[in-house]
Amino acid sequence: MKPARFDYLRAGTLAEAHATLAAEGEDARVLAGGQSLVPMLSMRMARPKVLIDIMHLPQLAKIESDVNTIHIGAGVRQAKLLAWPEIHERQPLLAAALPWVGHAQTRSRGTICGSVAHADPSAEIPLVLLALKGAIHLSSRQKQRRVSAIDFFTGMMSTARNDDELIEAVEAPCRAPGHGYAFREFGRRHGDFAIVACAAVAHADGVRLAIGGVADCPAVRDYPDLTGTALDDALDEFAWELDARDDLHATESFRRNLVRQLGRAAIEEARRCRA
Amino acid sequence: MSKAGDKSWIGRSVERIEDLTLLAGRGRYIDDIGVPPGTLHAAILRSPHAHAEIRAINTEAARRARGVVAIITAAEVAKLSASLVVGVKAPIECWPIAVGRVRHVGEPVAVVVAGDRYLAEDALELIEVDYAPLPAIVDPLAALDPQLPPLHEGLSSNIASDRSFRYGDPQREFAEAARKVSVSIRYPRNSCTPIETYGIVAVYDPAEDAYDVLANFPGPFSLHPVMARALKVPGNRLRLRTPPDSGGSFGIKQGVFPYVVLMGVAARVAGRPVKWVEDRLEHLCASVSATNRVTKLEAAVDADGRVRALSFDQIEDVGAHIRAPEPATLYRMHGNLTGAYDIRHVAVRNRVVLTNKTPTGLNRGFGGPQMYYALERLMQRVAVELKLDPIDVIRCNLVPTNAFPYQTASGALLDSGDYTRALDVALADGGFAELKKRRDAARAQGRIYGIGCTAVVEPSVSNMGYITTVLTAEERRRAGAKNGAQATATVAFDPLGAVSVHTASAPQGQGHRTVLAQIVADAFGLAPNDIRTVSEIDTARDAWSIASGNYSSRFAAAVGGAAHLAAMRLKEKLARTAAAQLNVPPAEIEFAGGRVHARGNPDNSISFARLAATSHWSPGVVADDDQALRETVFWTPPELSPPTEADEVNSSLCHGFIFDFCGVEVDRVTGAVRVDKYVTMHDCGRVLHPGMVAGQITGGFAQGIGAALYEEFAYSPDGAFLAGTFADYLLPTSTEVPVPVILHVETPSPFTPLGAKGVGEGNCMSTPVCLANAVTDALGLDAIDLPMTPAKLAAHIHPAEQAPNRARGLS
Amino acid sequence: MPRMSADANHRIRFKLNGRMVEADAEPRMLLTDFLRYNLAMTGTHVGCEHGVCGACTIEIDGVPARACLTLAVQADGADIRTIEGLAPAPGRLSVLQEAFRRHHALQCGFCTAGILLSLECYLRDNPSPDEATLRDYLGGHLCRCTGYVTIIAAALDAAERLRDANKDA
Incomplete structure (x- = not known):
């Protein structure tokens, strides 16, 4: 379990990182916290020619926020965001989901943007960005662009990032007045990848529910303020549409049932928080 | 001083x-100790297939890779060593590397010896193996099919051993008994997975034709002659050494021994010392697993719950090879098949089958988890079917206090004990009455709550002759009696x-x-x-x-x-x-x-x-x-005599007693099991160090929690291994393991110098079935197999799903 | 820092247990291997090499980190603490180590270094943990011997003693 050979570049400037990405394309991989990438290297499931370490670029290590949005730079570790004193006030859904990301001993090194780049179908951070209508800021030598979360996650560990791009930051809206937020997850053990994770945002016109762990990438639905059997039916339809599959840890039917039950619990809690 | x-x-x-x-x-664990100058490092190419013919291996490119000194395949191993001795009378071989075909995912196919582990792994990628995949046999019941081609050429089927035993007159008892109660069990594969993996430093001295091997091998040293014979040297030319510290074993590290042979050959071919440290992926897919077992166990029972006779039908799946000391897992409990109970009539049929899975070996509890799961599920079923209190069923069958030393029907000599007192103390001091109130209160609130209990006799100090019970009396006579410890x-x-x-x-x-x-x-x-x-x-x-x-x-x-x-x-x-x-x-x-x-x-x-x-x-x-x-x-204790002509065997010297009970709650939404209370009573004879005894109990208990709720070496029907990482093979962590209440009574063993008995394995035997008895009580189930995953339990809680189209039609 | 080529060795320097150390490594070398084989600091153990078991947990720049999920080159310039840096003097133990000894919070001892480093970091920032939060925090470590009972007890005991010591100081 030792990695194959690769070059290592500790980027001193963003331009240097961009230039290497432009030159090497898919043979280059950005290294941030390394909590997902390094095991893939050790198992030789990832075979880059060069790793670009972006953790020494101070401009990427920032959490910036105004009244509307939070910008989380690519160098921000999960533990840093969780410990940010304003996180609960600024965005309670992120605050609720972060303790479910791995363990304290991996959050200390793992980054928010690294989790987004890795795009594991059961990861919490992509799910939350999707629920919040967040966005991903990509940059390359040529240009910068902002991709909404719904367009970014395209499938099983695949994203809309081009080979010459890196994620500079992700953006999430701040808590909005009159909105309520809730997060629910079930895994085999605490700290495991989710069998089903639900993020709900309740607003004046209804509710937005994102589900992770079931389909190839997190999925989201917007509902008007449904209640009773109408909500049951909507959740049931969502559960079936996710095309759940059996695996070692759960059956498809079990996953659908958790979508119905945890989804409903998340929606109800988000509504209570809205009030 | x-x-x-x-x-x-x-x-x-x-x-x-x-x-x-x-x-x-x-x-000073094995990988912390210095190695001789010039030591090389090995990496192993392993089979991605469950079953395949090896048509050709091309190592040319790998041999030319940077830092590579030697590549070892079956050709070198077959030339320089002999097959490992197999413990049943059957014309089959067991090699530490695949010869001709691979029979399980992870089986070694080639060894690269290079300057360091990174270089060795680089070269592994350059070896080309031409496999012709063959159908895999995964289910042990399928392996009984005489039509399926045998996995080993020397056999006519995949049944490597089939023995039947009769103690007392079980036929008569079954005919006369008021009731018959039976259970059918599929016990899964799992492993106590030590956190330190296998490690070896092998040196070969051509001048003396001698091997000097440092390995974190825990024994039994009955495997030393197996290794020496495989390396084709007298025992005095295989110097086997162990490091001062070892990072856990739980039996599993016994399985390092085939690699001692493999790395011995590698060192000989390379002409330099060779070091190999197993990585976690290798460990999970190819070290040692406990056996999975299919058991049908039936009891002949009186109306008051008294068990008159037992009939075991055990099908033991040892995986792709019968690797020494297997099929010992099946026979270690042979003397104490009747557990803590006074049951004089027992019929047993034991079959050992081969499948395309990792070979099995020692694992904490060694045969106890499999056997007691069947026996103690059966005792609960007796209570349920006869509408009796499970505690009363256990109590009325316990070996009486005045009967020790007590010889069981199948030959074990239970050295000492006061099972009834231990039971009473456990119920009183462990708060059984309060637990029942707690269950009633939980159920009144609509919660899913159950209580389980189990009684177990924990054998320790194995008789080196018990494994020969797999042979007939005639075969044993020819081979020479084996016994003692x-x-x-x-x-x-x-x-x-x-x-x-x-x-x-x-x-x-x-x-x-x-x-x-x-x-x-x-x-x-x-x-x-x-x-x-x-x-x-x-x-x-x-x-x-x-x-x-x-x-x-x-x-x-x-x-x-x-x-x-x-x-x-x-x-x-x-x-x-x-x-x-x-x-x-x-x-x-x-x-x-x-x-x-x-x-x-x-x-x-x-x-x-x-x-x-x-x-x-x-x-x-x-x-x-x-x-x-x-x-x-x-x-060596004189009590450990060879199996008798009638196949009675005192398989172990000491027999501790355990009585456990627990309360569990099953989450109505997720199906997750929460262990609300767990009480474990032990009589392990004289306690030498209470802190360490408690540590053995809590450690075994945690592994019991793992086996009951989380862990499984799962395979797909085509033999693919599904538990290849620690993200798939789930060990319980501090958030999953509650604190058990530990109680003791002491009846010193009359057979050991200090009166002490073993205590290390008992909860691996008692805890899984105790939890299963509680879960079945909670959910009102007749049967459940391990691991009791949320998905499995939720299927019994949630109403059946409606078809999606109908659901959509309603919306 | 220039791009380090894959097949050459590069000098890596960092502070280890208070002292600057240096040795050479290829870019692909894991920090676990670098510590153990290049710096002979064998107290950091390797249990899974994929970041789950926690045996290799060390302290990097003040926070717990899996050494097996870190490349040696990433550690260049860092401040690292390993098990070898915990005891105040040879033959003596820290308050936490003493508590582990008193409570029999280790058996084989293989996972222990990672757990100790994790707890050292945690107790520094959280001097008054309750059992539930400790259990949650230690969920990032696998121990196969103890069943965790004594580890939790030792951590709670150590936290109390450290609080008392700080009160007295």
């Missing part, structure tokens, strides 16, 4: 001698009168050095810190036997006992020498506080150190036969 108090050191939870070193990060210990004095102890039991965290120091300190009136214990084993220099090693919970009972005997032997000699010097009879010599004195006259004394050094400096003043420098004791 420090002063010993009046109290015995045995029985006290002294701080461990080991811990100052281990806590400072200065342990030679334990060894050496106690020595140096010229300054300091005491050293050595035993042939490689510790893996059980605090051997501390307990041996307590035992020997007590003998000499010293303090544990005065005693120095060496824990590594070297077969070239140490006293050892085939029974040596650290397995079958034999340390406290057998090894500790041997150390006690060695110390007492020296003490008697010292007493005679002291008697001459102090002018009193030897019987009046006492050892205390670092001095040796005349009873009742502490002033008439000499220092222990001076006395112990006498044979070094002044052998002339020691009476002829009393030279006291070093004593080695070999101790």
